Amino acid sequence: MAKVLMKGNEAIGEAAIRAGCLNYFGYPITPQSEIAEYLSRRMPEVNGMFLQAESEVAASYMIFGASAAGERVFTTSSSPGISLMSEAISYCAAAQCPAVFVNIMRGGPGLGGILPSQGDYFQATKGGGHGDYHLLVMAPNSVQEAVEMVMKAFPLAEKYRNPVIILGDGLIGQMMEPVEFPDHLVSTPSDKSSWATSGMATRKSTQRNLVRSLFLVGNSLEDNNRCLKAKYDQMKKEEIQCADYNIDTDYEALIVSYGTMSRxxxxxxxxxxxxxxxVGMIRPQTLFPYPDAIVQKAAWKPSCRVVTSMELSMGQMVEDVERVVQGRRPVTWFGIAGGIVPAPEEIVDEMKRVLHAHQS
Amino acid sequence: MQMDMMFTGFGGQGILMMGKIIALAALKEGKEVAWVPSYGPEMRGGTAYCTVVIGDEPIGSPIIQNPMNLVAMNQPSMEKFSQLVKPGGMILKNSSLVPVSSHRTDLTEYEIAANEIANDLGTVKVTNVVALGAFIECSGIFSLDLIRDILNQELSKKPALLDINLQAIERGKSACVSI
Structure with a gap:
């Protein structure tokens, strides 16, 4: 298929439809409202469901409900909206309901701003809602990659029966770039009859399927958390995605950066x-599971004197970089979080400063 | 090779569309391209701008603080952005609304009376396309035929508007002058 020029937000909406998702429940918020606007027109064309809820809280529980009923479903929002959805995301994780969330991040905390930011790294990778759960987190750095990640997200959510979140930012949402929707990423929803609340698992079942996140009896909560933990461990083995740049050289410093900042x-x-x-760069495409071994190997290369985490935040991913580098190299952070995307020259100056401060 | 440009003016002048036509032309040529709008708490009549970066390799940073090429469609944009253009760069101003020059000697400056020409053609709505015609002339970025193709493609559902837009692009191209 020929490439078309599309805004990131519209491409994300189209990618979900191409991926076979015909249910969208959402609530508008800048800088991602074009996704809902686009889907309000497109979903009826494909006999899909577009529903503007009365709030993010409502939209997220519609996601939970539709997923529990066995439907392929997704929603999109931006940082404050994702905070409101976080309770339902925790419920989805506990009840093992697959769903796809897209967070086109804006500056925070609070209402913050509407310009690009990566301030929700902790929220997406470490928590968000309450309890012992993780999301599978993917972070695109182009409109094309956003499309591919959205299309991959649905089968991954179903493989693990766990929510997946795409962490974009205002620039990914607003920018237009050429995109194509790869045929090989088109998928059909998996068979959910063994657990979804569409009736009994089989004709011969004696019990109806039940989706729940309340576990009061005996060891049932411990068992459920063990089950979730096993899935997260499997993700760490099977789902890490990572890109690199200029990594075959004897680089003096390593940058770790994702999303818009990596460009x-x-x-x-x-x-x-x-x-x-x-200077070399590792660009995590999955933020959970984090590419621990890849970042570590690149950081420990003999020529590398210092590792810098470059972020549109006040220092979040740097904690994961420090964790995997294990003190064997100095780790520094550089970031901007006021909705400003720095000029490449600012990164150049910072790397010169860092290299000067860490002479061999 | 990478080429970048910034289209600036006020909301409603069709600034974002100018960038989009160039981006579509780049796509048709098989180039890499990134189009980035100014977005924020804007309103009709407020400032508007977009940047377009075109290259043969994947585009790195799509954010351009210092463009090589600037199109200034109104006076505030000229004042705000003309000092940011890289030395050796180019400025095209809409002389209908921008009476002043950039006072810079390290770049080339062109002008086009885009509003007058658009009014002469019958509607001020094609001011942006007139200026776009001037831009392809003074930048040499794409052929007139390619831009014609894009207009044909984009206006296929609005045939009534196609003819005047095709006239606008040609008038703009021939009326662009160096100052």
Whole structure:
């Protein structure tokens, strides 16, 4: 299929439909309202469900309900809206209901701003809602990658019966780039008859299927949490996605960066290269599971003197970088969180400063 | 090679559409392209701008603080953005609404009386397309035929508007002058 020029938000909506998701419940919020706007037109064309709920809380419980009934379902929001949805996300995780959430991040905390930010890294990877759960978290750095991640998210959510979240930002949502919707990522919803509340699992069953997140009897809660833990361990083995840049050189410093910020870093690395300074980059595409071993190996390369986490936040992913580098290299952080995307030159200056401060 | 440009003016002037037509042309040429709008708490009549980056390789940072090429469709945009253009760059101003020059000697400056020409054609709504015609002339970025193709494609559902837009792009191209 020929490439088309699309805004990130519209491409995300189209990608969900192409991936076979015909249910959208949402509530508008800048900078991702175009997703709902697009789907309000597109869903009826494909006999799908578009529903604007009365709030993010309502939309997220519609997601929970539709998923429990066995439907492929997704919603989208931006940071404050995801906070409101976090309770239902925790319920989905506990009840093992697959669903796809998209967070087009804006600056925070609070109502914050409407410009690009990566301030929800902790929320997406470490918590959000209450309890012992994780989301599978993917972070695109282009409109094309956003499309591919959305299309992959539905089968992954069903494989693990767990919510998946795509962590974009205002730039990914608002930018137009050429995209295509790869045929090989088209999938059909999996058979959910063994657990979904569409009746009994089989004709011969004696009990109806039940979806619940309340476990009061005996060890049932412990058992459920063990079951969830086993899924997260499996994700760590099977679902890590990661990209790199300029990593085959004897780089003096390593940048770890994801999403929009990683594109600025890529340009900065090109500028540094022209000046004779080699800097490599690891770009996690999944933030949970985190590419621990890949970041560690790249950081421990003998030529590498220092590792810098570049973020549109006041220092969140840097904690994961520190964790995997294990003190064997100095780890620094550079970030901007006021809705400003820095110029590549600012990254160049920071890397020169960091390299100067950590001489061999 | 990478080329970047910034289209600036006020909301309602069709600024974002100018960038989009260029981005569509780049796509048709098989180039990599990123189009980024200004977005924020804007309103009709407020400032509007977009940047377009075109290249043969995947686009790194799509955010351009210092563009090589600037199209200034109104006076506030000229004042705000002309000092940001890279030395050796180019400014195209809409002389209908921008009486001043950038006072810069390290770049080339062109002008087009876009509003007058659009009014002459019958509607001020094609001001942006007139300026776009001037832009392809002074930047040499794409051929007139390619832009015609894009207009044909984009206006296929509005045939009544196609003819005047095709006239606008040609008038703009031939009326662009260096200052």
């Amino acid at each position: 600025v870093c890529r340009t900065a690395i090109d500028i540094l290269k022209k000046e004779g300074i080699e």
